[in-house]
Amino acid sequence: MPHSPEVSWTTVTAQAGELPVIIRIVDGWGSVSPRSRQPERAVLVWNYAPEGRGMPSEDDHARMNDLEDRLNPAVEADGRSTLVMVSTGDGVREWLYYTQSREHFMEALNGALSDQPPYPIEIFLDSDPEWRDYEEIRKQLTGNGGESRDR
Numbered sequence: 001m002p003h004s005p006e007v008s009w010t011t012v013t014a015q016a017g018e019l020p021v022i023i024r025i026v027d028g029w030g031s032v033s034p035r036s037r038q039p040e041r042a043v044l045v046w047n048y049a050p051e052g053r054g055m056p057s058e059d060d061h062a063r064m065n066d067l068e069d070r071l072n073p074a075v076e077a078d079g080r081s082t083l084v085m086v087s088t089g090d091g092v093r094e095w096l097y098y099t100q101s102r103e104h105f106m107e108a109l110n111g112a113l114s115d116q117p118p119y120p121i122e123i124f125l126d127s128d129p130e131w132r133d134y135e136e137i138r139k140q141l142t143g144n145g146g147e148s149r150d151r
Contacts, residue, residue, distance in 0.1 A: 006030025012141050014089075019054035021089030023141065026082075026134075034082045038098035039129035042081070042105050045122045050091040064093050067119050071095075074112035080104050084134050098131060 008028035014021045046064060048056045056064065068086070075081040081099035099105040102125045113119065128134075 006032055014141065016054070016090040019050075019090045021054075021087055023085065023087045023137075025085040025138065025141065027138075034079060034098065035131055037079065038082055038100055039127060040099045040102050040105070041124075041126050041128035041131075041133055042097040042099055042102070043124040043133075044095040044097075045124070046093045046120060047122075048091055048093065048120075054090040055088065056093065063119070064088075066116075067113070067121070068095065070112045070116070071109060074108040075099065075105055077108070081108070084131075085137060096134060096137070098128070098134070 007026055007030065009024055010027040012023045012025065014023055046060075046067075048060045051057050055061075068083075072083055075097065076083065080101075081097050081104070083095060083097050085094075085096040087094050097105065105125070106123075109123070
């Protein structure tokens with residue numbers, strides 16, 4: 001999962017009722033933050049049949065990782081999009097990206113995945129120039145008492 005070397009990530013275990021939700025989120029940008037250049041939000045949602053403790057099966061997990069590994073180099077090329085959060089648990093994996101344009105993101109996504117069988121994802125695109133969605137998630141995580149592990 002390639003990312004800028006200046007970006008630091010934290011992994012947090014939160015709770016959805018009785019089930020854990022594993023959240024990987026950017027917690028530092030180094031000297032280069034993409035916020036002002038990426039006002040559009042893209043959320044990919046993969047609903048899966050949960051196995052033990054609400055997590056995906058090994059096969060689903062492998063396909064989710066494959067999706068991310070194919071998608072990131074394409075959408076993050078030239079600094080046009082940035083993956084900022086991935087959450088997994090309670091039957092749902094979500095990827096949160098910010099991008100320069102919805103059109104570029106969808107073109108890159110379709111190009112990266114064109115030679116693959118369809119992935120069972122829904123895509124939600126919206127404007128979020130202040131990165132409110134990302135900031136709200138970070139705010140919730142700092143107050144949830146979840147365990148944090150640097151990655």
